[in-house]
Amino acid sequence: MIFSTYTFIFIFLPITFLGYRLLTYVKEPNVAKLWLVIASIYFYAQGSGNFVVLFMLDILVNFAIGNLIVKAGKRRSNWSKRLLLTIGLLLNVAFLGYYKYANFAIENVNHLTGQAFPLLEIILPLGISFYTFQLIAYLVDCYKGLTKKTPIVDFLLFITFFPQLIVGPIVHHADVIPQYQDKAMRRINSANMMLGIFLFSIGCAKKIMLADPITSYASAFYANVGAGDTLSAWLASVGYTISYYFDLSGYADMALGLALLFNIRLPHNFNSPYKARNFREYWQRWHMTLSKFLSDYIFRSFYRKGSGSFNFYFAVMMTFFVSGFWHGAGWQFIVWGIINGIFVCMAHFMYRNKWKLPFFLAWTLTFAGVVGTRILFVSDTMGEAWTVIRKMFSVHDFAGMDMSAALTKIVSFGAYNAYTIALLFVGMAISFFGKNSTQMAQDFKPNIRYAVAAALLLGISLAQMTSVSNFLYFQF
Numbered sequence: 001m002i003f004s005t006y007t008f009i010f011i012f013l014p015i016t017f018l019g020y021r022l023l024t025y026v027k028e029p030n031v032a033k034l035w036l037v038i039a040s041i042y043f044y045a046q047g048s049g050n051f052v053v054l055f056m057l058d059i060l061v062n063f064a065i066g067n068l069i070v071k072a073g074k075r076r077s078n079w080s081k082r083l084l085l086t087i088g089l090l091l092n093v094a095f096l097g098y099y100k101y102a103n104f105a106i107e108n109v110n111h112l113t114g115q116a117f118p119l120l121e122i123i124l125p126l127g128i129s130f131y132t133f134q135l136i137a138y139l140v141d142c143y144k145g146l147t148k149k150t151p152i153v154d155f156l157l158f159i160t161f162f163p164q165l166i167v168g169p170i171v172h173h174a175d176v177i178p179q180y181q182d183k184a185m186r187r188i189n190s191a192n193m194m195l196g197i198f199l200f201s202i203g204c205a206k207k208i209m210l211a212d213p214i215t216s217y218a219s220a221f222y223a224n225v226g227a228g229d230t231l232s233a234w235l236a237s238v239g240y241t242i243s244y245y246f247d248l249s250g251y252a253d254m255a256l257g258l259a260l261l262f263n264i265r266l267p268h269n270f271n272s273p274y275k276a277r278n279f280r281e282y283w284q285r286w287h288m289t290l291s292k293f294l295s296d297y298i299f300r301s302f303y304r305k306g307s308g309s310f311n312f313y314f315a316v317m318m319t320f321f322v323s324g325f326w327h328g329a330g331w332q333f334i335v336w337g338i339i340n341g342i343f344v345c346m347a348h349f350m351y352r353n354k355w356k357l358p359f360f361l362a363w364t365l366t367f368a369g370v371v372g373t374r375i376l377f378v379s380d381t382m383g384e385a386w387t388v389i390r391k392m393f394s395v396h397d398f399a400g401m402d403m404s405a406a407l408t409k410i411v412s413f414g415a416y417n418a419y420t421i422a423l424l425f426v427g428m429a430i431s432f433f434g435k436n437s438t439q440m441a442q443d444f445k446p447n448i449r450y451a452v453a454a455a456l457l458l459g460i461s462l463a464q465m466t467s468v469s470n471f472l473y474f475q476f
Helices: 006-023 029-048 051-074 078-113 128-143 152-160 173-180 190-222 230-261 279-285 288-302 309-327 331-352 359-378 382-392 403-416 418-433 437-443 448-463
Strands: none
Touching: 006 029, 029 051, 029 152, 051 078, 051 128, 051 152, 078 128, 128 152, 128 173, 128 288, 152 173, 190 230, 190 418, 190 437, 190 448, 230 359, 230 382, 230 403, 230 418, 230 437, 279 288, 279 331, 279 359, 288 309, 309 331, 331 359, 331 382, 359 382, 403 418
16 A cells, blocks of 8 residues: 555545544553554555565564563573574574575576576565564664563554555664553644644655656666667656655655654654765765664674774675665665765765865765666666666767757757656755755644645645555565
């Protein structure tokens, strides 16, 4: 089920919200939370079908292992804790590995050996990468003694809560479980509801009005890169860079807004990443909950404070290697991660040596790097990515033309794609110069001005909601 659909907005959400509100009047607090769990499982089942059974089994197994680790910690049985954590991690990695990387492994074995082992008929479950990270983090924190035994309803809600289940933000148990146990969650909070509706309308507008039409053009080009030309390669590649931001940050805004309707505050996930002056800063602003997870659980597994620069840069590169492999089963994702790691290492090296480029030059190089790495990210293969890059810098399309003919070709291209180009410039202006949703939430006041803005954005979005368009991160 997609947030930006009539079914979700006019059927699922009202029923879920009203049912929850009515059940909060029941003296037993777990009843209302259980309603949210059931609604969230139903929400997930609409896009995952029969996999929902394995999804729930996966959650319950991790819950049991986490509780056993906590009990072993109380008995000070370190060997039991290590064994249980190892079992839990192996199960999660194997589960994710089968669904996400089994065919990738078979393809590479076939390539190296010349065999023709058949590929498995596997459909990647929605959100498997996101909720698996949350489960792994929970088990590691149980091992470190950072969590206590969690009531099963709170744990189920922690993993399944529908606003953040599919595409994040990746939430930490310490951030949300205490909120589930707070009596304030059961009360109607009009300020939270108004802010939630405002954020949801912003996210909906980002998705429907900007991301979807730009993505439509870009995906059409990447579906047949051989037929495209230099100008379309540039428009599609820069377009994907912008549309990915508005698609993913739009989902995050909608998730935050929906959670606020239930008095839950989820972490913000984006902080104007395209304003960054280097890749170190960029990754502090882009998909911040993922960056935090990678820093806490991957980087710190390799880095030891005071162990020298080599260890630091090695830890950075391993973190981005894992990030690349997590994002997708393909060599282009691995190369994407390695290149991002190199750029981050370069930025750290400059920071440590107090080297600073003029802002405009630093920003231009950073954004160019973002566009280049996005080409790798959206291409199906390394060969396709290389084809796009060659087209972008090819002069073949303008060969034999004088200045007048070249300008005519550019103007004609611009006129034919005026709508996409106009949306692209609007998106770039917002990304480079506008306030982000975090800043708007901080400035928010429940008054008529914000109500009118929310109504206009949501109304226009609803008018354009003529077809269902998946979020770009749904299959990660």
